[in-house]
Amino acid sequence: MTMSKKRAIRKQQDSNQEINKVRNRFGLGLLAFMILIVLWEIIARFSGWSVDIFPDPITVIISLGELIADGTLLRHTVASLFRVTAGFYLAIILGIPLGIFLGRLDSMRYFLNPVIQFLRPISPLAWIPLAMLWFGIGDPPAIFLIFLSSFFPLVVSTTVAVTNINRTFFQVASNFNFNSMEMMTKLILPGIMPEVVIALRITVTIAWLVVVAAEMIAVQSGLGYLILDSRNALRMDYVMDAMIVIGLIGLLLDHLMNGIGNRESTRWGTASGY
Amino acid sequence: MGHIKIENLTKIYLNRRSRPRSQFEPDDCTDDNVLVLNDINLEFEEGEMVCILGPSGCGKSTLLRIIAGFEKSTYGKVRVGGKKISGPSAQSIFVFQHSGLLPWMTVAQNVGLGLRFMKDEPEKENKISEYIEMVELEGFESYYPYQLSGGMKRRAELARALAVNPDLLIMDEPFSGLDFLTHMKMREEVVNMHEFLNKTTLVVTHDIDDALIMGDRVVVMSGRPSTIKLIKKMEFSRPRDFERDSDLSRLRSELFLMLGVPYAV
Ligand SMILES: Nc1ncnc2c1ncn2[C@@H]1O[C@H](COP(=O)(O)OP(=O)(O)OP(=O)(O)O)[C@@H](O)[C@H]1O
Ligand SMILES: [Mg+2]
Numbered sequence: 001m002t003m004s005k006k007r008a009i010r011k012q013q014d015s016n017q018e019i020n021k022v023r024n025r026f027g028l029g030l031l032a033f034m035i036l037i038v039l040w041e042i043i044a045r046f047s048g049w050s051v052d053i054f055p056d057p058i059t060v061i062i063s064l065g066e067l068i069a070d071g072t073l074l075r076h077t078v079a080s081l082f083r084v085t086a087g088f089y090l091a092i093i094l095g096i097p098l099g100i101f102l103g104r105l106d107s108m109r110y111f112l113n114p115v116i117q118f119l120r121p122i123s124p125l126a127w128i129p130l131a132m133l134w135f136g137i138g139d140p141p142a143i144f145l146i147f148l149s150s151f152f153p154l155v156v157s158t159t160v161a162v163t164n165i166n167r168t169f170f171q172v173a174s175n176f177n178f179n180s181m182e183m184m185t186k187l188i189l190p191g192i193m194p195e196v197v198i199a200l201r202i203t204v205t206i207a208w209l210v211v212v213a214a215e216m217i218a219v220q221s222g223l224g225y226l227i228l229d230s231r232n233a234l235r236m237d238y239v240m241d242a243m244i245v246i247g248l249i250g251l252l253l254d255h256l257m258n259g260i261g262n263r264e265s266t267r268w269g270t271a272s273g274y
Numbered sequence: 275m276g277h278i279k280i281e282n283l284t285k286i287y288l289n290r291r292s293r294p295r296s297q298f299e300p301d302d303c304t305d306d307n308v309l310v311l312n313d314i315n316l317e318f319e320e321g322e323m324v325c326i327l328g329p330s331g332c333g334k335s336t337l338l339r340i341i342a343g344f345e346k347s348t349y350g351k352v353r354v355g356g357k358k359i360s361g362p363s364a365q366s367i368f369v370f371q372h373s374g375l376l377p378w379m380t381v382a383q384n385v386g387l388g389l390r391f392m393k394d395e396p397e398k399e400n401k402i403s404e405y406i407e408m409v410e411l412e413g414f415e416s417y418y419p420y421q422l423s424g425g426m427k428r429r430a431e432l433a434r435a436l437a438v439n440p441d442l443l444i445m446d447e448p449f450s451g452l453d454f455l456t457h458m459k460m461r462e463e464v465v466n467m468h469e470f471l472n473k474t475t476l477v478v479t480h481d482i483d484d485a486l487i488m489g490d491r492v493v494v495m496s497g498r499p500s501t502i503k504l505i506k507k508m509e510f511s512r513p514r515d516f517e518r519d520s521d522l523s524r525l526r527s528e529l530f531l532m533l534g535v536p537y538a539v
Contacts, residue, residue, distance in 0.1 A: 171344050172374045174362040176387050176438070190378035 055237040063237040064244070072226070077245060079221040083139060084211045087146025088204060095151045096196065099158020100188060109159065120152040124210050132218055142214040142222070149210040150203040157199035161192035201257040208250050275355045275441040276474030278318040278341065283350035285311040285336055310336050312499040314350070318491065321472045323465075325485035327533065328495030334478040335371060337495075338444050341476065342368045355441060364388060366442035367435040371450065371478075373427050375419040381406065381430050382415040388438030405433040409463065425456040429463075436467065443475045449484065461488060465512070482529045486522060487514050494532055503532055 037057050044056035051059055067073040102109045124145045131141035165188065173187050215224025223242045230238035287308040310333040318324050328334050339345045341352055343362040352359055354366060367388070368374070375384050385402050392398040406412055409429035419427055428448060435443055448464070449457045465488055468475055479485055485492045486508075494504040506525070516522040 168370055168372065168374050169376060171362065171368065172370075172376065174344070175342070175364065175366075175368050177364050186376070186379075190376075193378070 052234060052236060055240060060237050060240045060244070063235075064241045067238065067241055073241070073245065076221055076223050076226045076242070077249070079219075079225075080211050080215065080223045081249070083142045083215075083222065084146055084204075084207050086139070087143040087211075088150050088207050090143070090147045091150035091154055091203070091207075092200070095154035096158050099155045100162055100184075100192070102155070102159045103162020103192075104188075109163075113159075116152060116155060120156065124149040125213055128214070128217055137218050139219065141218045142211065145210055145214045146207045150207045153203045153206065154196075154199055158192060158196055161195035161199075162188060164195070165191040197257070197260055200260075201254060204253050204257055205250060208246070208253060212246060276320045277353075277355055278316070278442070278474065278476075279351075279353045280314055280316040280341075281351045283311055283314040283316075283337075283340065283352060284309075284348050285333065285340065285345075286348045309499040311340075311347075312501050314500070314502055316493065316502065316505065318474060318476070321474055322490045323468050323475045323477065323488055324491045324493060325489035326476065326478045326493045326495065327480070327482065327485050327529065328500065329497045329533065330480070332495050332497050333500040334495060335446050337500075338368070338446050338476060338478060341442075342366050342444050344368070364438050365440055366444055367438050367440040369431050369435050369443070369445040369448050371446040373419065373431065375427055375431050375434070377419045380416045380418055381411060381422070384419070384430060385434045385437050387434060401437065405437040406430075408436070408467070409433040425452050425460065428452065428460060432460075432464070436471070441474065443473050445475065445477045447478055447480065449479065449481070464488065469512075482526060482533070483516070485529070486516055486526055492529070494529065504529075 041057050044051075044054050047054060055063075064073075102112060127145060127148055128141075131144050135141040135144055169187055169191065173183055178186060211222065212224040212227070215222035216228045219225055223246050226242045227239050230236070230242065287310060289308060314337070326334050326337070336345065340347050341354065341359070343359045343366070359366075362368075376387075379387075382402055385405055386398065389398050389401055392401070403412070403415070406415060409432055411426060411429055411433065414422065414426065414430075419430070422430065432448070435445075445464075449460055452460060461484060464475075464477075468488075477484070477488060489508050492504070492506045492508060493502060495501070496503045510519060510522055514522060516526050
């Protein structure tokens, strides 16, 4: 075998494992961040705005160190993550079963769908006054708002996913005498998994958007509160620190959800042929 | 067990009206009701391989779905093994016209579907690999259906059906979409398996040569509303070759004619 042939095979193996691609992709992403920071520095230096109005990257990073060192940032981040987790899990626990139920029972779907479609486009933020009135201040109203933001999209996506399962598979199930437990574990759950994972990925982002907004109103902790509090103290560098952490965590959440989506047994739906 | 008797079977599909009934229409207007099967009488013996031919859309799949219990007849009786069918069951396994493999299960898991009540794990594993070997898919046990070619999917589904050891095997165009050589090989495999296991097998096909080579009995259906045009017991010895056997080649021309093609090309 000639040298060049070997190299060609090697090259294909590399690209099969997507090592090169991933390396390139990661590098490109990082480059965009660098450009962003450079632009930021340029604007800060030449716009004529003072540090109090438009802090430069170095100031922001130094103050980020301060917030990390005195534990403020960790406390607020944990508070926000707790609220998102609680509200999001609540939405999953109630929304996915309801979605399956509506997907399986036509009459219930015709009964409830109009109401769900009516409630869904109302922004969770519109519920803030009522949430505060009903649940007081503190965690409950914030968790309720997160729950609302994720619940309706999850119900709708799950319902659609169930109705989209190929009818042939239900015939296969009855042909092989599936009981109702097996219908759930061997047919419905795996059948809706690819679509539900996509829905989870989208809703977790929405939930993260909403928690920050909710924390500006109802609570005394969390990254949203940190932004509001820093603004009142005219510390724009802290505001930017909070924004950076919010962005990083959003990136992380999306990455985690993507990880679930890439697992073999949930990926069948995106593969060709089905 | 696998004896099938069909009496006066009629199937009408009621289609939902897209527009309201006009006042000029008579009340018994049946424009939107599709009469698919019209008074079908058939009887198949235990262990027979029956090939069903007919023009597209005539109701072959519908007939099979009724026999499998997926759908109810409008009139008439269908008995399998002397019993009226009450619904789908593992006694009659259906091989679907478009793949019926569950896409989230591997080949081994799919084949194991009919064996999942077996208590003895090692024996179950043995059974699964036995059937996978039977269709020559060894090495692909842990593949998902999307990783298989069309022919491999077909074979996996066949293995899954055979593993159940059903009284009745129902195949809706099992060779459609296969290339010529795979088609030939699969056909041979099905014939061999039938010789070996002797299950009552119903095969819908649009290929006259399939029917001539495989069938213990050939049934020809007319276009919709469908009636039975021909039921013929095939007493030819196997392997069959319609180029040598003049009776067989005469039957072939007859079937071509019956299905609306004047010359056996
Ligand atoms: N669920 C249904 N509702 C209404 N009409 C139907 C339904 N299923 C089938 N039909 C009609 O019944 C007729 C027969 O359909 P069927 O699928 O049995 O045909 P087929 O003989 O298997 O055709 P092909 O060889 O093309 O597969 C068709 O005209 C079809 O439009
Ligand atoms: Mg058909």
